[in-house]
Amino acid sequence: MSQLQPAATFTLGGDPDWMAVSEDAVWVSISSLNRVTRLFAATNKADVSFTVHDPCSGLVASFGSIWIPSCGDHSLMRANLRTAEIESTIPVPPADSEGCIAAGAGSIWIASAASGSLARIDPQNNSAITRIEIPSGSYCPVFADGFVWITSTEHSVLSKVDPSTNKVVGEIAVGRNPRFATAGAGAVWTLNQGDGTISRVDTATSRLVATIEAGLSGHGGEIAFGFGSVWVTLIGTPVTRIDAMTNSITRQWIGTGGDSIRAGFGSLWLTHLKAGLVWRLDPEKL
Numbered sequence: 001m002s003q004l005q006p007a008a009t010f011t012l013g014g015d016p017d018w019m020a021v022s023e024d025a026v027w028v029s030i031s032s033l034n035r036v037t038r039l040f041a042a043t044n045k046a047d048v049s050f051t052v053h054d055p056c057s058g059l060v061a062s063f064g065s066i067w068i069p070s071c072g073d074h075s076l077m078r079a080n081l082r083t084a085e086i087e088s089t090i091p092v093p094p095a096d097s098e099g100c101i102a103a104g105a106g107s108i109w110i111a112s113a114a115s116g117s118l119a120r121i122d123p124q125n126n127s128a129i130t131r132i133e134i135p136s137g138s139y140c141p142v143f144a145d146g147f148v149w150i151t152s153t154e155h156s157v158l159s160k161v162d163p164s165t166n167k168v169v170g171e172i173a174v175g176r177n178p179r180f181a182t183a184g185a186g187a188v189w190t191l192n193q194g195d196g197t198i199s200r201v202d203t204a205t206s207r208l209v210a211t212i213e214a215g216l217s218g219h220g221g222e223i224a225f226g227f228g229s230v231w232v233t234l235i236g237t238p239v240t241r242i243d244a245m246t247n248s249i250t251r252q253w254i255g256t257g258g259d260s261i262r263a264g265f266g267s268l269w270l271t272h273l274k275a276g277l278v279w280r281l282d283p284e285k286l
Helices: none
Strands: 008-011 016-021 025-030 035-040 045-051 060-062 065-070 075-080 086-090 101-104 107-113 117-122 127-133 138-144 147-152 157-162 167-173 178-184 187-192 197-202 207-213 222-226 229-234 236-243 248-255 261-264 267-272 277-281
Touching: 016 060, 016 261, 016 267, 016 277, 060 101, 065 101, 101 138, 107 127, 107 138, 107 147, 127 167, 138 178, 147 178, 157 178, 167 207, 178 222, 187 222, 229 261, 229 267, 236 267
Parallel strands: 222 261
Antiparallel strands: 008 277, 016 025, 025 035, 035 045, 060 065, 065 075, 075 086, 101 107, 107 117, 117 127, 138 147, 147 157, 157 167, 178 187, 187 197, 197 207, 222 229, 229 236, 236 248, 261 267, 267 277
8 A cells, every 4th residue: 555646635533434425525424523524526625524423334425415324313414515514313323333325216225223124214304204124234225226235244145125115125145244335337246244255246137146255354344336346445455456347356455544435536535544544546546
């Protein structure tokens, strides 16, 4: 990692972790500082922050808002993307501090109980309109190709939820203890904390089509898709690049940094959680 020269470095303090990409910015949550900060892509400056009690379990930008699970308030917060003002507090708790939140089919989706419950939030009235029974230990929903896909760390499966019926319509066995997931290139990709592999599930057939040995087992980390590649981060192994055409690792960087990763604005965005930094990297140099 010491060989890479970031295009920009944001010194934020605390433990910057979850990130989300909006039309003009990258948003990052800092749980130890009870803060969410906007990184304006055009200027490479952190231009606004607002308070959220222990933000956790992901961020998503959609419906003109940034949506932030709060482990401190056991709620889902909604803030305006332009003004960064809190618009609503929705009494739906995140199921776990380590998870995801997704947008799709006119809704926001968040796992709301470790026992197995997926909450569907209506952004028109800021309320949960249904709760869907899913396998226990499910924490990370992503939306892809018309369905919600959610990993179960406990059962090592990827569940497929049909928004038209609000029911689970499939369960696909993946690597051991999947936690984080991303979508791209006609697939959902899961980061499997138990065995360090990456699973690729074809969204058209709902079949596991590849298992990639990545050596990325353990707590934490994250996974994102962009620039024809899957990008994975884990503290100690800050960046791993997987070619979506060949399902193979093309580069892997070892060193300090890592824990959250996103692609946007022609760049890769990587947190250095332990140093309070966010790096903006040129994917052409990776």
